[in-house]
Amino acid sequence: MQNRLPDNVHVLQSLHVLTPETVIGMRKPKLQELSFLAKYSGDIGKLDEQWQRIETIAWPKEVIPDVEKFCRKVYEHQDASGERDFREVAQFVLSLLSLPISNASVERVFSQMNLIKSKIRNRMQQKSLESILHVSAFMQRNDICCNKFVPSESMLSSFTQDIYSKHAVYDDADTLDIIDL
Known part of the structure; x- marks a missing residue:
């Protein structure tokens, strides 16, 4: 150290x-x-x-x-x-x-973020990404396996098409850029 x-x-x-x-x-x-x-x-x-x-x-x-x-x-x-x-x-x-003694926890969150929001899931909005990260952290802290997770009614009701952006365009590199209008 x-x-x-x-x-x-x-x-x-x-x-x-x-x-x-x-x-x-x-x-x-x-x-x-x-x-x-x-x-x-x-x-x-x-x-x-x-x-x-x-x-x-x-x-x-x-x-x-x-x-x-x-x-x-x-x-x-x-x-x-x-x-x-x-x-x-x-x-x-x-x-x-409350000062962190290293930046390892921040690096872990960025790694998790990159695993969650991949090129395939590039239309995911920030709110959805944050929610997935929060659920993942909660499950890790409480030693809960994902196959035992039961979403609440409020979680299910917010899981609609509104979590994805409606407007997207492809740039020259064939990657999807999100444009919120």
Whole structure:
């Protein structure tokens, strides 16, 4: 991984300080010491104030083991005036934790897209392609085989000729180009 992402490895390695135990614990580093601070584009003074104050709140014990639940709770926290007083720090932490460490997942989606929308199926519209990709991803996540998939009534009702373009022309290379009028 260090060979593929030499400039970002230190950022990925430093994300361990974003665990709830570290953020509200005694060993929390200063915000200025964090290597990923350069990724923040907002008011650093406000972020620093929230970072320092976050440990003063008695957070529910059930959210501490789960980073996502903890961040959601931090984001939703309101001060006495009803203002979300940790919004910036929660949004920043969640955005950092959602960064992909590689582009493999994006490459997989493009491969699946190329398998689905081939030269034979070139009239397929984007909505149909997205739907097929969503169903495929859902089935993979839930370990469902395609022969056990049962479409709902709403799925079947939207499966009409409208999913294909009505206007198409052939160019000089004998490939079909779609023209939506």
